[in-house]
Every structure is written in C-alpha cells, then in structure tokens.
Amino acid sequence: MTEENILLIEKNSGVGTITLNRPDKLNAFSDELIFKLKDALKEMERDSAVKAVIITGAGRGFCAGADLASRSISMESAQKPSLGTHLRHRLNPIAVKIRQMEKPIIAAVNGVAAGAGMSLALVCDFRIAAEEASFIQAFTKIGLVPDTGSTFLLSRLIAPTKSFELMMLGDKLSSKEAFELGLLNKVVPAADLMKECQALAERLIGGATLAYALTKRAYNRAVFHDIEELLEYEASLQEIAGRSDDFMEGVKAFNEKRQPAYKGR
Ligand code: LHQ
Numbered sequence: 001m002t003e004e005n006i007l008l009i010e011k012n013s014g015v016g017t018i019t020l021n022r023p024d025k026l027n028a029f030s031d032e033l034i035f036k037l038k039d040a041l042k043e044m045e046r047d048s049a050v051k052a053v054i055i056t057g058a059g060r061g062f063c064a065g066a067d068l069a070s071r072s073i074s075m076e077s078a079q080k081p082s083l084g085t086h087l088r089h090r091l092n093p094i095a096v097k098i099r100q101m102e103k104p105i106i107a108a109v110n111g112v113a114a115g116a117g118m119s120l121a122l123v124c125d126f127r128i129a130a131e132e133a134s135f136i137q138a139f140t141k142i143g144l145v146p147d148t149g150s151t152f153l154l155s156r157l158i159a160p161t162k163s164f165e166l167m168m169l170g171d172k173l174s175s176k177e178a179f180e181l182g183l184l185n186k187v188v189p190a191a192d193l194m195k196e197c198q199a200l201a202e203r204l205i206g207g208a209t210l211a212y213a214l215t216k217r218a219y220n221r222a223v224f225h226d227i228e229e230l231l232e233y234e235a236s237l238q239e240i241a242g243r244s245d246d247f248m249e250g251v252k253a254f255n256e257k258r259q260p261a262y263k264g265r
Contacts (some may be wrong), residue, residue, distance in 0.1 A: 007036040008042070008058070012094060015201040016043075016050040017194075023059025028067040029116060034090045041097045051203035052210055053101070055124060056108035056194070065115020065138055066091075069255050080248070083144070084239030089149040091116055092231040093122045099220055099227055102213035104204045108197040109175075110190065113136040119148035125216065127183065128197050129175040130190040135183065141170045143262065144241045147234045149227065156223055157183050168173030 008019040009155045018040045020027035027033070044053045057063055064136040066073060072081055098105050098120075107113075107121040109129035121127050128207045146154070146167050154163040158181045166173065177241070188196045204212060220227075241247055246262045253260035 003030075003032070006030070006033050007040055007163060008226065009040055011050060013046070013171070013202060014049060014051040014199060014205045016052070017056065018044070018124075019056050020060050020063055020087070021058040023057075023061065023125075025067060025069070026061025026064035026112060026114075027057040027059070027117070028064040028069075028113065029091070030067045030070055031090065032074065032075065033067075034094065038094055038097065041094065041101065045097070045101050046255055051205040052103055053105045053192075054108050054197045055105065055120070056197070057110050059111070061111040061114040061117075062107070062109045062133060063117025064112060065117045068142070068251050074251055074255060080243050082239060083147075084235040086242075087147055087235040087238055089230070090117075092235060093233060095097055095149045096228060098123045102216060104201070104212060104216070106197050106201060108153030108193050109133040109135075109184075110193055112136065115144075116148040116150075118120040119150040119153060122153040122183070123149050126185050126200060128186045128188060128193065129159065129184050130193045131175055131187055132190055133175045133178075133187075134177075135178050137166045137170050139170065140168060141243055142254060142260070143246030143248075144250070145234065145237045147238050149231060149234070150240070151234055152227070152230045154183075165224060183222045215240065 005023050008021050010017045044050050049209060062112035105124045108125040109121050109127060112134045113121045114136040118135050118137060137146055137150060163241060178184050179187045245265055249260050249262060
C-alpha cells in the first residue's frame with residue numbers, strides 16, 4: 001500500500017528542509033521512503049537557490065532505521081533477503097550523496113535515531129539534537145552488523161574504545177551522552193531545535209559558501225576518502241549476517257514484541 005506524504009520538502013530563505021514523515025513507525029526506512037529521500041537530496045543538490053539542507057523527522061522519532069515490518073525484510077517472502085543488495089541500491093547511495101553534496105547538511109535530530117537512522121545522522125555535516133533525542137546502534141540486537149557507514153563514521157567521529165562498545169552492545173545514548181562523547185554539535189530544547197538549525201544554516205549561507213564547499217571536499221578527502229570501499233565492505237558483511245538464523249529470529253522477535261533467542265548462526 002502506498003503511504004501519502006511520507007517525505008516532506010520545504011524551502012525557506014535558501015534552506016531546504018527534508019522531513020521524514022512516517023511518525024507512527026518512528027520514520028523507519030521503507031523502500032519508498034528511501035527512494036524519496038534519494039530524490040529529495042538530488043533535488044536539493046540541483047536547485048541553485050538551495051544553499052544548505054536540514055534533515056529531520058516528524059513526530060517523536062528521527063529515524064528508526066530499516067523498516068523491520070516491511071515484506072522484503074520481515075521474511076513473509078519465502079526467500080531470505082539479500083541485505084548486501086539492499087544496501088548497495090538503497091541506503092549506501094544516500095550516504096555517498098550526503099558526503100559528496102557540496103552544500104552543508106544539518107541533521108536536526110528530534111528523537112530516536114536507531115540503526116541506519118543513526119548512520120543517517122552521523123553522515124551529515126552537523127548534528128544538532130533535541131534534549132529528548134537518543135542514539136542506538138541497534139544492528140547487533142537483530143543479528144546484523146552496523147551499516148550505512150556506521151562502522152567507520154562512528155569510529156572516526158569518536159574514540160574507538162567507545163564506538164566499538166556502542167556497536168557491539170547497542171546501548172541507548174542520550175543526547176547529553178552523545179554530546180559529551182563529541183558526536184553532536186549542540187543539544188537544545190525540542191522547541192528550539194528547528195530554529196537553531198535554521199539559524200546555523202543561514203549563518204553558513206551568509207558566509208563564504210565556495211570556501212565551505214571546498215572545506216567539505218578537503219574534509220571528505222582527509223576523513224572519509226575511502227567511504228565507498230568501506231560501504232561496500234559493510235554490505236558484503238551484511239549479506240552474510242542477513243542470511244543468518246539470528247537475523248530471522250531478531251526481526252521476528254521485534255515484530256512479535258519479545259526478546260530474541262539467538263543461537264550464534
Ligand atoms: C518500527 C521500527 C522499525 C518498523 C519502530 N521498523 N517499525 C537493516 C536491514 C536491511 C537492510 C539494510 O540495513 C539495515 C540497517 C538497519 O537499520 S538495522 C536496524 C533496524 N532498526 C532497529 O532495529 C530499531 C528497531 N526499533 C527499536 O528498537 C525501537 O522501536 C526504538 C528503540 C527505536 C524506539 O523504541 P520505543 O520508543 O519504545 O518505540 P516502539 O518500539 O514502541 O516503536 C513505536 C512504533 O514504531 C512501534 O509500532 P506500533 O505499531 O507497535 O506502535 C514499532 O513497531 C515501530 N517501529 N522501529 N525499524
């Protein structure tokens with residue numbers, strides 16, 4: 001069934017705002033949402049009137065990662081899904097586009113950012129979060145490996161000791177904890193979130209935008225020069241994890257709202 005208005009686009013004073021809009025699913029990535037996000041980013045890139053972009057979520061979630069109730073993932077189909085292919089064609093191109101776009105992209109993290117939803121926040125240029133927001137590397141909890149860039153984004157943004165712990169255990173980080181670790185630029189009350197992000201975007205627009213674009217290019221070369229190779233590596237590992245009994249069990253348990261019983265295979 002096609003949902004309506006699952007992604008909203010607004011343009012205001014040179015700032016393009018993209019809102020993921022599946023609030024009852026905490027803006028989990030259905031295929032349709034992924035394709036719309038990809039198109040929206042392309043539109044923002046092409047539109048010369050847009051000089052900065054904000055990505056946010058409607059309701060109490062930023063993005064809960066892949067839609068675990070979707071037919072392609074929830075194993076209603078007899079075949080096990082190819083998660084490597086899923087990543088190569090759907091989520092990885094979004095991560096690459098955000099890094100390559102020579103306009104600043106701000107994640108306005110209004111609520112929980114889990115799994116690939118956390119990767120989406122991490123791949124943006126700036127992260128401002130509401131006090132109520134939280135961050136979860138949810139992947140291993142459903143028998144997967146971190147993807148959409150989380151393995152290298154997290155370990156390059158903060159110290160490896162903590163990033164590995166977060167990836168392995170999947171514990172929830174509050175905004176305050178994420179800020180203290182250096183994952184966020186700022187934490188603000190929810191009521192001020194969009195105002196703060198708009199103000200940052202307008203400040204960037206009012207500055208030397210060519211210098212900003214070139215700085216982003218240099219930063220990419222310094223920190224994320226191997227992004228495509230690493231995304232591909234994650235996809236190849238996710239292909240293995242996605243065919244495991246543990247992943248089947250993880251998704252089933254999530255949808256049945258119970259604890260999973262893993263066997264390590
Ligand atoms: C959801 C979801 C969701 C569907 C909440 N899907 N409905 C994976 C596979 C394929 C290819 C590529 O890459 C990936 C990468 C990934 O992203 S793997 C990680 C996928 N995400 C998760 O494992 C997170 C799952 N969600 C949660 O753990 C919790 O919902 C969090 C911690 C995010 C929020 O918890 P609560 O605040 O307690 O909310 P809730 O669990 O009650 O969720 C609210 C509703 O949203 C609920 O629906 P319902 O109809 O019962 O009200 C959830 O089922 C739904 N929802 N996440 N990912």
